[in-house]
Amino acid sequence: MSITGLFPIDKWNFKSQSILNNLPAAEYEQLCAHMMEQEYKKGEILFREGTVPQGIFFIKRGKVKKYQVDRDGKEQIFYVANSGELIGYHAILTNERYPDSAAVLEDSTIACIPKEDFLEALERSTVLPQRLLRTLSHEFTVLTNSISILAQRSVRERLAIALIVLREKFKDEAPPGKDIVINISRKDLANIVGTGDENVTRFLTEFKTAGILDTHGRKIMIRDVGKLIALSGYNSR
Amino acid sequence: MSITGLFPIDKWNFKSQSILNNLPAAEYEQLCAHMMEQEYKKGEILFREGTVPQGIFFIKRGKVKKYQVDRDGKEQIFYVANSGELIGYHAILTNERYPDSAAVLEDSTIACIPKEDFLEALERSTVLPQRLLRTLSHEFTVLTNSISILAQRSVRERLAIALIVLREKFKDEAPPGKDIVINISRKDLANIVGTGDENVTRFLTEFKTAGILDTHGRKIMIRDVGKLIALSGYNSR
């Protein structure tokens, strides 16, 4: 059974990059007319809860976490966006103060397309609305899977699943033939899985002892995806 | 602080009914040309995981639960759709085998609009794609809130929140001046909250003892929404 064959996991890997790919040239030109490319450092915030972003963001290189912060300060990461993905359009589409925040997970190159250009392109374009609809529907599915996993699986299983998914997301960066390195803080991992960082440490130690992965500082290298999948609970029966 | 002012809670109450409201007459006519209205009984299944529905469903009266079933048979309800809402369009938009199921929660009147008519209307209409985009974006927000709640709140808090939301959904059915009655099985409640039905029973008993609600059989009548909100953890600080 392959990883991508595992239903909720390949859904989690969905990329919205297709939105801008192969747009009619004229539309693409117009959309990118006032695009601003910028370097962001780890930890920088793209937009914050309760605001309407200035535009939509296209991640050319790097990774961005999408999260919400609770009243009592607890952070929940519900998506890690990879290079090639587009974020920030939900707020612009609903034109509402938006409950999500986005922060840069590792040094990234991100382009910003002004709100107005995006909305205009959406009005004019013949393909953009359809693509967005499909993308949103797909994202919806990703979230419903996350809900099932968070509500029903143990912390160990959730962490195993998160690691499998993250491994896929960090695949691109590995030099050919070299290890895939997941570079993410324990706290961020905890905020994906919905637990504390102490728990993440504990289970990572357990996985390490079981020969499933290695750690060097905060870096995680997965050695045995098969065992992780077993632990994730998706091979049961 | 009003219920609807509570951020994640009013989001959960979102209705997608606006999608079909006040469409241009011609478009509406065309969309409804082959619409089939039908009575459904409690427990009937509208569509099942892994299928593409024949059409989209408009709930004229009643309620429908949207859920996913895990490999090991665990059911997770991620949304309760109310009268006025439209369901089933995700699968049709992505044109994929779809991971969600929908079953009738109480006797309902539901109209089915054939897939082809819906897709054609989507192509022709000037307002439908935009509306769907907004609706989907909004639904997305509802799900991210659910994720935060499920990942970070205790079972007691989750149940409190679920009850507040369900109370809003069952509001319409209460005769003026009479109690709002939440009519849902313990098992379904458990599958919303992500726990077992024994736990639901336990906490309901606790709430009853605290004067927060009454139960008659499986019916739940909430007496003190304020206390429930307090228990939900949303008044903290």
Added chain:
DNA sequence: CCTGAAAACTGAAAAAGATCAGTTTTGGCG
């Protein structure tokens, strides 16, 4: 109005997870 199956409830025990209070390690910066 009975009756049987499904649903709801209860208690006790075990397991899982959160929390607290530290110690050790890491990695960026002067």
Added chain:
DNA sequence: CGCCAAAACTGATCTTTTTCAGTTTTCAGG
């Protein structure tokens, strides 16, 4: 290269949640 703050780790304890093994109640159909 060493220092310092932040992050990671560890162990012990306490709380929450699950699980199991029943009993009681409800309610739909005969």
